[in-house]
Amino acid sequence: MPALVDLGASIIIQNADREYLFVTNLPEIWAVEHKSTPSDLSLFGEEVAARLAALKADIREAGNKGHIEIIVGTEQVYEFRVQAVEFAKGGVHLVTTIIDRSEERHRERLLRALLREVSHRSKNxxxxxxxxxxxxxxxxxxxxxFLHKFRGRLYSLSQSQDLITDSSWRGAYFFELVQQQTEKYLPENKHLVRVHGDNLLLTPNASLHLGLALHELIVNAVSHGSLLRSGRVINVTCTRTQINDHDMLEMVWDEVLDEGSEPDQHDEALKAHFGSTVLERVVPASVNGKATYVISKERISYRLTFPLETGAE
Known part of the structure; x- marks a missing residue:
């Protein structure tokens, strides 16, 4: 019993007639000083006493046991464990231990909520x-x-997901997202992509799709553009703005092409090779935004505008 008390448990011992012989360490909400004749009713009230009576009615022989949980208010949970024990003197007695399970149940509720959240995000x-x-x-x-493009896009998602996970599912900051999506393709030329503007925290949904757009743009720049040949810097800008009283984010990718590029390399027919479906349809639709994607002899420009609230979960 001293060990149980040290662990924070409350102990009640009753004889075969349900008379209290010993009670100690009751939780504060039930502790009553100088109770000359304590009972389940006087200590715990009618509702709890009724539940204890029903439980104890089936516990009559040594070794019988049972338990119930009592919820007090919205946060406190107590477990009542009742067991019949054969004493050397006096026959069968009931030993009741009361254990505070509030913190444990809180952790269980939190874990269930987290599992539901993980399931929801996994489906997304x-x-x-x-x-x-x-x-x-x-x-x-x-x-x-297909395999080449699909693997690259999956890698982009995994990189963005790492940032989201590291932030405890809050999302990813714009500057870090650009850095993560571009450094793989420019390991020795990171300076060729410069980020400007507001380093905003993007929601998880926006982080995944914006990361996908950045992946397409940097792959295009390395594969089809004149980025490494000319050494011209790509400027990526993030701006928080107000449009029709709505808080919006505007991202601009501005890639100036090599002056020696042939005009016929940049007509509309080549857009499919530049991931235009992802950039013009998939990404803006997923963040409830609008995008313009322009390929000309002089430059490649991508502008994406979407509400900052989009994707909040």
Whole structure:
């Protein structure tokens, strides 16, 4: 019993007639000083006493046991464990221990909420992957090309997801998102992508899709543009703005092309090779925004505008 008391448990001992012989360490909400004849009713009130009476009615022989949980208010949870014990003198007695389970139940509720959240976000992520797979397959002329593009886009999602996870699911900051999505393709030329403007915290949904757009743009710049050949800096700007009284984010990717580029390399027919479906349809639709994607002889420009609240979960 001293060990149980040290652990914070309350102890009640009753004889075969349910008379209190010993009670100690009751929780504050039930502790009553100088009770000459304590009982379940006088200590715990009618509701709890009735539940204890029903429980104890089936506990009559040594070794019988049972338990109930009592919820007090909205946060406190107490477990009553009752067991019949054969004493050397006096026959069968009931030993009741009361244990505060409030913190344990709180952790269980939190864990269940987290599991539901993980399930919800996993389904969202799988839906994004399915959309990417369909769009990639639609505009890929061969299995090899599909696999190449699809793997790159999955890698982009995983990188953005790492930032979201590290922030405890709050999202990702714009500057870090640009850095993470571009450094893989420019390991020795990180200076060629410069970020300006407001380093805003994006929601998880916006982080995933904006990361996907940045992936397409940097892959295009390395594969088709004149980025490494000319050494011209790409400027990426994030601006918080108000449009029709709505808080909006505007991202601009401005890539100046090499003056030696051939005009016919940048007509509308090449947009499919530049991930235009992802940039013009998938990403803006997913964040409830609008996008413009312009390819000309002089530059490649991408502008995405969407509400900052979009994707909040």
């Amino acid at each position: 992520l799988l839906a994004i992957i399915q959309s990417i797979a369909l769009q990639t397959a639609r505009y890929s002329g061969s299995l090899e090309l």
